[in-house]
Amino acid sequence: MSEEKKGFATKEVTRRQFLKISGVSLTGLVLSTPLLTLMGCTQKQVDDGSVTTWAFPQGLLVVNKDKCTGCQRCEINCTLVNDGCVSSYISRVKVTRNLFSGRNDTGLYSDNHFVYFPDTCRQCAEPACGAACPQGAISADEKGVKKVDPEKCIGCGACVNACPWHMPTVNPVTGKSSKCVQCGACVEGCPSGALSIIPWEEVAAASQAV
Numbered sequence: 001m002s003e004e005k006k007g008f009a010t011k012e013v014t015r016r017q018f019l020k021i022s023g024v025s026l027t028g029l030v031l032s033t034p035l036l037t038l039m040g041c042t043q044k045q046v047d048d049g050s051v052t053t054w055a056f057p058q059g060l061l062v063v064n065k066d067k068c069t070g071c072q073r074c075e076i077n078c079t080l081v082n083d084g085c086v087s088s089y090i091s092r093v094k095v096t097r098n099l100f101s102g103r104n105d106t107g108l109y110s111d112n113h114f115v116y117f118p119d120t121c122r123q124c125a126e127p128a129c130g131a132a133c134p135q136g137a138i139s140a141d142e143k144g145v146k147k148v149d150p151e152k153c154i155g156c157g158a159c160v161n162a163c164p165w166h167m168p169t170v171n172p173v174t175g176k177s178s179k180c181v182q183c184g185a186c187v188e189g190c191p192s193g194a195l196s197i198i199p200w201e202e203v204a205a206a207s208q209a210v
Helices: 003-009 011-019 032-039 043-047 072-084 098-099 128-132 158-160 200-208
Strands: 052-054 061-062 138-140 147-149 195-200
Touching: 011 052, 011 200, 032 061, 032 195, 032 200, 052 138, 061 200, 128 138, 195 200
Parallel strands: none
Antiparallel strands: 052 061, 061 195, 138 147
16 A cells, blocks of 8 residues: 555544535445445445435534434433433434434435434534524534534523534523534443434544455
């Protein structure tokens, strides 16, 4: 393997590549066999739009719609870890609204009723939620993760309305908004493997193995 190719598939370079398509279906991309194996999906699932990825600091979050059973375990884990309670409504990962409301033309009450999937914050390069916040409560931390500062948040909901996917949620109890902090709690306990996080070292290695 050439030195040029080795340098191309480093951990940081690979993460930056996936950041560009974070939260977007991989439809149209042809992935190498080692990378498909690592991600636990097939090229057909990629072509069908069943696979979405998010670039987390610790690794690549892979969402496979074909494997999601709608059990909501990810929402439970998310809110237990981050809020000390169980609540689908304030969960930073969203499954329930895809399961029951028919958003995105999916869910039990749509023509596509056997398709539901986890969805979460896209961590946009220029987040509309942050731009809309009158208090400047949304900013990036040292790892580049855009978070809501509860000390500054006044719960006005401007971030919710500004986000094209309505990912931030104002907690009716605390009166504070929150969104995904990329902690990875949603992955823990997923019984079907619909959610997984692959360390960047492994993603980079699989990207080289072509």
